[in-house]
Amino acid sequence: MLTQEKLVPELLADKKTITGSEALIISLLNEGVDTIFGYPGGAIMPVYDALYDYMDRFNHVLVRHEQGGIHAGQGYARASGKVGVVFATSGPGATNLITGLADAQIDSTPLVCITGQVYAQLLGTDAFQEADVVSISAPVTKWNYQITDACEIPGVLAKAFYLAKSGRPGPVLIDITKNAQLQPFDCVAYKPCSHVRSYRPKPIIRKEYVAQAAELINQAKKPFVLWGQGVILGSAEQEFKAFIEKSGIPAAWTILGAGAIPSDHPQNVGMLGMHGNYGPNVLTNECDVLIAIGMRFDDRVTGRLDKYAKQAKVIHLDIDPSEIDKNVKTTVPVWGDCKETLPLLTALVEEKSHTEWLQKFNTYHQKEVEEVMQDELHPTSGEITMGEVMQQLNELTNGDAIIVSDVGQNQMVACRYAKLNHTRSNITSGGLGTMGFALPAAIGAKLGAPDRTVIAFAGDGGIQMTIQELGTIMQSDIDVKIVIVNNQFLGMVRQWQQLFHEKRYSFVDITSPDYVKVADGYGIPGKKVSERENLRNSLQEMLQHKGAYLLEVMVTKENNVFPMVPQGCSVSEIRLK
Amino acid sequence: MSNQDHMEKQEFNFTVYTENHVGLLNRIATIFSRRKMNVESLNTSPSEIEGIHRFNIVIIETEEVVHKLAKQIEKQVEVLKVYYHTNKDVIWQEMALYKVPTDIIAEKALVERLLRENGARAVVIRKDYTVFETTGHREETDNLLKVLQSFELIEFVRSARIAIIKDSEGFNRKLREFEKAEPGNETIESRDLNTRNNVFSM
Numbered sequence: 059m060l061t062q063e064k065l066v067p068e069l070l071a072d073k074k075t076i077t078g079s080e081a082l083i084i085s086l087l088n089e090g091v092d093t094i095f096g097y098p099g100g101a102i103m104p105v106y107d108a109l110y111d112y113m114d115r116f117n118h119v120l121v122r123h124e125q126g127g128i129h130a131g132q133g134y135a136r137a138s139g140k141v142g143v144v145f146a147t148s149g150p151g152a153t154n155l156i157t158g159l160a161d162a163q164i165d166s167t168p169l170v171c172i173t174g175q176v177y178a179q180l181l182g183t184d185a186f187q188e189a190d191v192v193s194i195s196a197p198v199t200k201w202n203y204q205i206t207d208a209c210e211i212p213g214v215l216a217k218a219f220y221l222a223k224s225g226r227p228g229p230v231l232i233d234i235t236k237n238a239q240l241q242p243f244d245c246v247a248y249k250p251c252s253h254v255r256s257y258r259p260k261p262i263i264r265k266e267y268v269a270q271a272a273e274l275i276n277q278a279k280k281p282f283v284l285w286g287q288g289v290i291l292g293s294a295e296q297e298f299k300a301f302i303e304k305s306g307i308p309a310a311w312t313i314l315g316a317g318a319i320p321s322d323h324p325q326n327v328g329m330l331g332m333h334g335n336y337g338p339n340v341l342t343n344e345c346d347v348l349i350a351i352g353m354r355f356d357d358r359v360t361g362r363l364d365k366y367a368k369q370a371k372v373i374h375l376d377i378d379p380s381e382i383d384k385n386v387k388t389t390v391p392v393w394g395d396c397k398e399t400l401p402l403l404t405a406l407v408e409e410k411s412h413t414e415w416l417q418k419f420n421t422y423h424q425k426e427v428e429e430v431m432q433d434e435l436h437p438t439s440g441e442i443t444m445g446e447v448m449q450q451l452n453e454l455t456n457g458d459a460i461i462v463s464d465v466g467q468n469q470m471v472a473c474r475y476a477k478l479n480h481t482r483s484n485i486t487s488g489g490l491g492t493m494g495f496a497l498p499a500a501i502g503a504k505l506g507a508p509d510r511t512v513i514a515f516a517g518d519g520g521i522q523m524t525i526q527e528l529g530t531i532m533q534s535d536i537d538v539k540i541v542i543v544n545n546q547f548l549g550m551v552r553q554w555q556q557l558f559h560e561k562r563y564s565f566v567d568i569t570s571p572d573y574v575k576v577a578d579g580y581g582i583p584g585k586k587v588s589e590r591e592n593l594r595n596s597l598q599e600m601l602q603h604k605g606a607y608l609l610e611v612m613v614t615k616e617n618n619v620f621p622m623v624p625q626g627c628s629v630s631e632i633r634l635k
Numbered sequence: 636m637s638n639q640d641h642m643e644k645q646e647f648n649f650t651v652y653t654e655n656h657v658g659l660l661n662r663i664a665t666i667f668s669r670r671k672m673n674v675e676s677l678n679t680s681p682s683e684i685e686g687i688h689r690f691n692i693v694i695i696e697t698e699e700v701v702h703k704l705a706k707q708i709e710k711q712v713e714v715l716k717v718y719y720h721t722n723k724d725v726i727w728q729e730m731a732l733y734k735v736p737t738d739i740i741a742e743k744a745l746v747e748r749l750l751r752e753n754g755a756r757a758v759v760i761r762k763d764y765t766v767f768e769t770t771g772h773r774e775e776t777d778n779l780l781k782v783l784q785s786f787e788l789i790e791f792v793r794s795a796r797i798a799i800i801k802d803s804e805g806f807n808r809k810l811r812e813f814e815k816a817e818p819g820n821e822t823i824e825s826r827d828l829n830t831r832n833n834v835f836s837m
Contacts, residue, residue, distance in 0.1 A: 192658055197665045201712045202658070221712060255813045256654050256715045380706035 078208030079108035079239040082172065085215035087115060088248040091143050093134060093505050094118045095127040099147025100187055102174030104239035106145075119505065119534050122526040124151050126498035128158025129524070132167045133502030136485045137460055137510075139293065141222050142502065144171040149187030152233070153194065157492055159229045160198040164489030165314060166291060168227035170218045178206040178235040191233050200228030208241035212248050220251035225259030226378045227291055261379050261393035268399060271373045271390045272406030274347050280415045281307045282338075282345035282370075284330060284359075287314035287488075288352015288377060294397035295319065295481045298351065301400045306410040308419050310338035312353050313469075314488040317478035321457065327419040331359040332623045333470040336430075337422030339621070339629040342367050344418075349373045352396050355385040356489065365628035375399055429634045430620050435475065441614035442590055444471040444543045450597050451513065451541070452477035459511040460485060460503050464496035464520035467549035470619045472515045482507070494523030500538045501530055511539065511601065518544040518570045528580040531606045539600050540582075540608040542573055545615050553618045577608040584608035646675070647701045648725050648798045651690035652682060652806055654713040663690065663714075666707050672696065676729075678795035684810060687715070691798050715813055720800060727798035731776035732758070733767045733783050734790040740765055743786060753779040764789060 076084070082105055086094070094116055098106040109118060121127040124146045131142030146152050152173040162169050176185040192204045201221045203214055211234070218230045275281055289298045295318050302309050302319070308327045311318065319326055328335030330342075339361075342348070348370040353359070360366045363385060371389040374382055375396050382391040392399050434445035448471055451459070457477030462485040463469040469486055478484055485503050487495040500514035521542050531538055552566040577584035583603065587596040593611065600607045623632045653659055660679065667674050675693040682689035694701070701719050709717040737760065740746060750756060755769035769779050776793055783791075 193661055196658060196662050197669060204657070253816045254712065255810075257712045378710070380703070380710050384703060384706075 074244050075242050076245050077104065077108065077239065078205075078211050078234065078241050078243065079104040080111075081208060081211040081243070081245050082215065082234070082239070083108045083112050084245070085212050085248055086143065087112070088250070089141070089215070089219045091141070092116055094143045094145055095121055095130040095134070095502065096145030097121055097124050097127055097147065097151060098145070099151045099174065101148035101176055101236050102145060102151070102172070102234075102239070104236065105172065105174065105234070117505065118145075119501070119530060121498070121501075122529045123524065124154035125157055125494070126501075126524050126527040126530060128155045128162070128169070128171065129492070129495050129498035130502035130505075130527075130530070131169050131171070132158060132162050132165075132495075133462060133485055133499030134506035135162075135167050135169060135502070136499070136506070137482055137503035137512075138506030139482065140506065141168045141170055141219055144169060145173075146171065147174045147187065148176055148191070149189045151187075152191040153189050155231070156195060156198060157490075159195055159231065161487050161490040161492045161495065162229035163198045163200065165487065166227050166287065167229065168222040169229040170215075170222050171229065171231045173231060173233045174239070175204065175233045175235045177237045179237070181206075181235070191231070195231045198229070199231045202231040202233070204233040204235070205238050206235045208238045208243045211238070212245065213251075216249060216251035217254060220254070221257065225257075260377055260395050260398075263392075263394040263399055263402070265402065267390055267392050268402045269406060271349075271392050272403055274371055274373060274390060275305060275307070275349065275403075276406075276408045278347035280341075280345045281305070281347040281349060281412070282341060283307045283309035283349045283351060284312070284342075284353055285309055285315045285318060285351045286312040286353025288375075288396055289315060289318040290481055292352065292377070292395050292397040294352075294395075294400055297397055297400040297404070299323075301404045301407070304404055304409050305407045306412045306416075307349065308412065308416050310335070312356065312359055312488070313473045313484070313486060315353060316473055316476070316484040317481050320479050321477045325416065327416070328423070329474055331356070332361070332625075333474060333619050333621065334359075334623075335423065335474070336426040336621050336632060336634065337419040339623060339632045340422060341418060343369065343628065343630040345370050347371050347373065349375070350386075351375045351400070352377070354378075354381045357385075360385060361623045361625075361627055361629045361631075365630070375403075426621065426634065434471075434617075437590075442588070442593055442611055443617055444468060444545075444613050445475050446590075447541065447543055447593065447597070447611050447613070448472055448475040448515070450594050454594070454597055454601055455511055455513075459483070459513050460507060462486065462496050462500040462503050462512060462514045464514075464516035465491045465493045466517050466519065466551075467545070467553065467617075467619050468515055468517040468520070468543050470550070471543075474619075493520040496520060497524050497538075497540065498527045498530070500540070501527060501534075501536050504536050504538050512537070513539045513541060515541050515543070517549060518542060518546065519548045519568055521573075522568075522570070525576065528577060528582060528608075532580040532582060536606060537604070538606050539603075540577075540606070541597075541600075542608070542610045543613050544570060544573075544610055545613045545617065546570070547615060549617075550619070552616070556616070556618070557622075558624070573608060573610045582606045582608055584610065586610040586612070588612035642697055642699070644695055644697050646693055646695055646722050647698070648720050648722065648727065648796070649690065649692040649694070649701075649705065649708070650718040650720070650798065650800060651692065651708060652715040652717075652810075653688045653690060653711075654715070655681070655686060655688045656713045659711070659713050662711050663692075663708060666704060666711075667694065670704075676795040678797050682806065684806060687806065687810065691796055693796050716806070716809060718800060718803070720798075724801055725798040726801060727772070727796050728770050729773060729776055729794055729796050730768065730770045731780070731791065731793040733769075733779060733788060734764050735767070735783055735786050735788055737762060737765045739787050740783075749779075749782060753782070755779055
């Protein structure tokens, strides 16, 4: 990693006066950035010109669309834990980032996006490729700022990185006018930011509440832990594991929390929410103490709120004070970073096993295995199912791969059934539900975790939304395995139309190109499989191939994802069919 | 606050201390607009501390919603602190200006009595028009408006509400606390902490 000590003297010795663009590049180096996803254009040309001199210091990935760029940045951040960096030009370049910003904001993904902007004197004149990006992006960024004077660049960049990664992470957008990029100025040594007076990344831990939480847990007969991405974002996987293992409490996850402890951990009882597991949903309404850790009670998790865990005392651990009491009323709030609060709590809880209570989850699990999973994961006749594809992948990768799922049925199947041995292995668009996320995010994930196998798992709808990123894979030679589970429908919408709209299939019938030919056009080998007997070999071939590979799997057309908590219903009204 | 107050919609006064930063008004406004909430009144101006801005925002909502909104506003990077109060916990005023034709007002109205009764004063008196000013609660500025309507009122404008918190010590001490790298308990001040003991005790 490049250190500040090494960079700054070099800069000062050679030339004190540099342009805003060069200051930007040097700031990125000082922040340890080595990967950038971007797309040049008129208003960001000076930055790309400065980048030309530093080509050997960065891996700049030229994407095919700015949305692809920002999703790649998200995938990179989620897989590596580092800040994803994205470049785009003004106007359309910047507006194309908005979906990714909204996605990163709701999923708390650290990003720093740099957008070019027209000359400061042209602001507000409807200049060519001018868009009011700071206003447009305000509701979907943790922070944003427009720079019109080069002198501001190092300070603002330092603040941007600090804000993106500290506290509850999120996306930051810095809009830099072209004149500021070109402007020479006397640059001083880069100072990383560690404090902003109006910003408190972490609330102060109130030990009396930790003690109250512990007391409640120690008295509980049927305690139940719900964990979310906060555990992963706080790098608190070990602390979390220690907590549940000492307290003996069964624990279930939100889809963004998946993988924080391995899938096969005996206390991992499965997934929460609309398409989560049977036991965790039903028993939410039976537990006596609910311990929510780094999760935000999304409506897809809670179902009908006025019938959600009403019998339980609720302990909520969160770094963001605005999440406490937002959706579910808390009995004991534990403000703070769970990396710090969990050890305090662990120290105070009694060692227990809750065997009988845990057994209840297992009983529900058995029922779910019999009524849902058996047919989904191990069918013996009929067409291939999505679950079967995931099951085969689990066996072939032994649960060591990073699964980047898209949105819809494929996502629910991937999250439900993927075997995850490691943290930061389940990358998906959770809060925003952005179709088209998987392919570009997988590109970023591979660059963020180059030693791991990365599988994009997408449907025939989502893949067509960002399929142009095959060009990025081709040009940058990125080893991503692409699995398209093709049911010839927009499957999740079709499922809802079947269940809630009397099977009035309105515009869910979607045709696909010949994906193998498309991949071939991009120089990516591929294969299409529709027969069960060829599935495993094809997956094997894909995984063994060196470099990117596309496998299209034709799956059963009208399969539904179950269990399901229908919208507006309580979690205990979960349906198995 | 009684439970009934908690559930009832009423006027709440937000007092928001912020950095003076381009775009922050937009960020704060969208916290209300994304929830389709109307802002009844909004005033922003420099506070008693150099470089720190103070917003006064009035909305009509339940305390529960207001509490959540306050946390969302405070979450914005450039917001230092948010307080909210009911009308009885603040001293508040609005100011109004009224422009009327001088000849009509001089001829038909008992001007002095009018001004006295409404606590108003004349700001400008010209041959062609006169501008009155009054300060007070909404009803008070409304009263004079009603009276002057019958004297061919030309123009009227009312300011946003400004409010001073009855039970406050100002913001200086708090700001010094914020400027430290590791803020202490001083920076926490929330309903949860003050009343949580009533909600839960072992």
